[in-house]
Amino acid sequence: MDFITQPVVIGLTEHAPLILAAIGFALLYKLTGLINVAYSETITLGAYFGMWLNTTYGLDFYTVLIPTGLLAGILSVVTYLAIFRPAKRRNVGTLEMIILSFGLSIFLRHGLQFVFGYPVRFYDVPPPDTIMVLDVGVTSFRLLAVISVAVLSLLLWVFIQRSRYGLQIRALANDEDLAQVSGIRPLAVTTLIWFIAGVAGGLAGAFYGVGSNVSPLLGWRQFLLILMVALVGGSWGLGGVILVGVGTAIALAAMALQFDQALYAQLVLIVAFVVVLKVRGTRLTETAKV
Amino acid sequence: MVADVVGAEAAVPAEAVTRPRIRVQGAVKSFSGRVVVDVDDLVLGDRPIQGLIGPNGAGKTTLMRMIMHSTSLDRGRIALLLASGGEVALSALPPNRMAGHGVVKSNQVIMDFDKLTIWDSLLLAVAEARYEQPHRIASERTVFDRHEGQIREYLEYFGFADPAAFAMSAGEKKLLDIVRCLLLRPTFLLLDEPTAGLPEELTEKVMAVVRDLAAGGTSVVIVEHDLNVIWSLCDEVLFMAEGSVILRGDPQAIRENRTVVEKYLGEGHV
């Protein structure tokens, strides 16, 4: 059974932040239509916020999570209000919007590098407890990451499916003009979406950071995987993102156990995801409006 | 003047020509559960110019897009029956192969290239694929010289104000779309509301060109809300409602048909 339980447990616990980040990214992508490359810096900044609160104020990791999530959420909203909203009002096209977010991503990443320098930094936390799950040792931080993903996804699902705001969010995603006529305030709802996405990204960053270390490239290193999970899984909704994310996490762990170089796992996943997109793309071309 | 545009073929009497036809068999298309087109067996192109009429939502535009395969079929088959007797399964071809078989459609909504001028747009339509390869960077002159005369004739006939500039008005863009279609030398031409938004004088000119084209052996199917165009232009009219063709006949017969009057024209229309 080891060959199944090991990748499942290791994959889920090690790559839980990936799933969390993908949920946040997919939320933005599906509901606002924006591919936000700078989302990788929301993750990175989450890691830095957590580390700052942890090392400067001596808060333990669990306490740090709440303010970290809030700060990352606020940062996300600020990028929306300061950059993406004005850009949308200026009718910047879809393609240009991606390049714009790419520019923001680069700017933030190197800004961070300028401020914090090259050396990697670490959270100041006592060694985590190791808990045995199905005969595989897992640190308490990683277990907490898995639990956070589960709780946050459940909350999001309930929020979007059951609450008044959730209804408005879905309405807005379907048809902005119609939603506006029905008395929904797009600004408030969109801000909320950006906030939730930011919280998810920031928490993912904190979990990434405490798991290894913090550097300006933290988020960017994960971005391609997040993008692929969100794009491929996103077409089946939130559940699809979680499912594809879980599958990716397990596949990464399974391949890391097989290959002598961990990077090969990424390579295999890149090829697999691009092939999925290609196959799906071939079916989509017929919906041309001529 | 009109005869000049279309060329010598116009002199051939219509009866002597065998026309390409399109056969639609068991073609079904639904959008989110609602059946939009459900055509059992339909042959188009028996007569030179056929009109396709019917209330909004009857599936006229969708049927045309299914023929061009720019909308996929849920099931069914659409084939081009060539004048020479052969057969081409259009529903198995990608959209860009239609024009090569002579099947061409003009667009209902305005379709244009924002960054291309009128000349550009027309040269694009006529340029052969072999000149559009990345190493043929010196072939502009060749393409221009080969097709200049033909393009100029259309430009003058329709009276484009400044063909070196961009198409500005909706009418100009619509006309440009039609001229692009004509330049592709169609053998089966589908026109989706070609005269919508055109002034009367230009509508007349478009109709004249269509007539000449049909006389030259091209099969024309036209969807049009301006019924005057239909009654005066078409040799046969097909009435479509709820996704299928329920009646076909001479313009006069359709015009007086009880069902058509009730469902579409309304009482008091003659």
Place this chain on the structure above:
Amino acid sequence: MNIDWLDAFLISGLFQVAMVTGLALLLHLQLGLARIANFGVVGFWGIGMYVFGVLYVKVDWPFGDPWQFLASAAIATFVAGVAGLLIGWLISDLNTDGVLVGTLGFATAVQILATTEDDFTGGALGMGGLDFPFDIGRVKDNEFLWLVIMVAVVAAILLYVWRVHRSPYGRLLIAVGGNEPLVRSLGKSTFRAKLWLFVVGSAGMGLLGAMNGVMVHYLDVGNVGVGVTLAAMVGLVLGGTARVWGGVVGVILTVGLFDIVVQSYLPLPEEWYSQAIPVLREAAFGLTLMLVLLFRPLGLLGDMRRDKLMGRIHGR
């Protein structure tokens, strides 16, 4: 010729400007005309550089330079073109989001392979042994001659792009960028157009990569990062994506400003050059990209003017 006034910094700065201009010109065909955002420029450039490097250093050629260089560079260009064919095929039916994944994924794959296949590439340690295919005297003379050759190659690319604007092929690319379904309905294979676009563009980027390998003498995985794509993109966007000269103007104002003016002429403390300047350069590029797209999305030169061009080449 007396080139004493040129110092090593200036030559390498000018070389960078010329090379990135070449990349921006090739990117212009994809992004500016066909509206395909290639985020994997560094991948094609990098594959050219590494294939060239491995062939030049590791293969026991029966002949010496310049043939050794020419053979290696030709194969590297070819391999980059084949990579372009593959990526072009993969992304041909995808929308902008899919293109982002495909091209970024390719660039990442190249970076991964350059790291893992260290038997060939030297991996993270890097690989030396590259040199100029000629020796005309001092290092500086060789470098200067190589700069001249690079400028000639980029000038050829510029001429090609200039001709493309005046050819049926360029018109097809602009049409593909404007309304792809409409192009298909005119009986044209947009698939084939995109495929060729990527083959030619990628091959060119690969050649520029190979030539860069010669200049730097040393291949390092750290150089195959997103910074190359960024430099080409920011130059092109600043100058104007739709214009032939957009890339030229933009790259001079961005890469030229940092790699020549700041590096050579600003009196900055020595330790800044290794640490702060490269980071500030990237941050400034990112900021420029944002500001241009927000306030002047068409770049300094503005939109293409087909009406003027058509008037000029065919008369009214």
